[in-house]
Amino acid sequence: MQKFNSDELAVRLEKLQGWTYENGSIVKTFVFKDFKEAFAKMTLIAFEAEGLNHHPDWENVYNRLTVRLNTHDMGGITQNDFDLAERIEAITG
Ligand SMILES: C[C@H](O)[C@H](O)[C@H]1CNC2=NC(N)=NC(=O)C2=N1
Numbered sequence: 001m002q003k004f005n006s007d008e009l010a011v012r013l014e015k016l017q018g019w020t021y022e023n024g025s026i027v028k029t030f031v032f033k034d035f036k037e038a039f040a041k042m043t044l045i046a047f048e049a050e051g052l053n054h055h056p057d058w059e060n061v062y063n064r065l066t067v068r069l070n071t072h073d074m075g076g077i078t079q080n081d082f083d084l085a086e087r088i089e090a091i092t093g
Pocket residue numbers: 053054055056069070071072073074
């Protein structure tokens with residue numbers, strides 16, 4: 001598993017909605033109806049992350065969830081991060 005360079009990142013980010021590259025991670029902030037919805041989505045994401053063995057760096061404040069993805073083991077962004085981002089997009093719709 002190789003980490004992507006900036007060109008490879010840009011191509012892949014274009015395929016996702018609302019994700020940006022910030023300080024070594026791909027990042028997206030979600031705003032949900034309320035805390036219950038945010039936490040329900042986090043629970044679904046958690047199971048996907050566990051299934052992929054690839055886990056987010058995330059922050060939840062009430063109905064807002066910021067997700068940061070990077071591959072610690074590679075010190076950069078890899079396909080694993082995009083795989084999880086795609087699962088997150090499917091869950092958050
Ligand atoms: C030992 C365990 O498989 C590794 O630490 C996995 C777990 N989840 C992970 N999650 C993320 N985001 N990056 C990793 O490099 C990573 N590695």
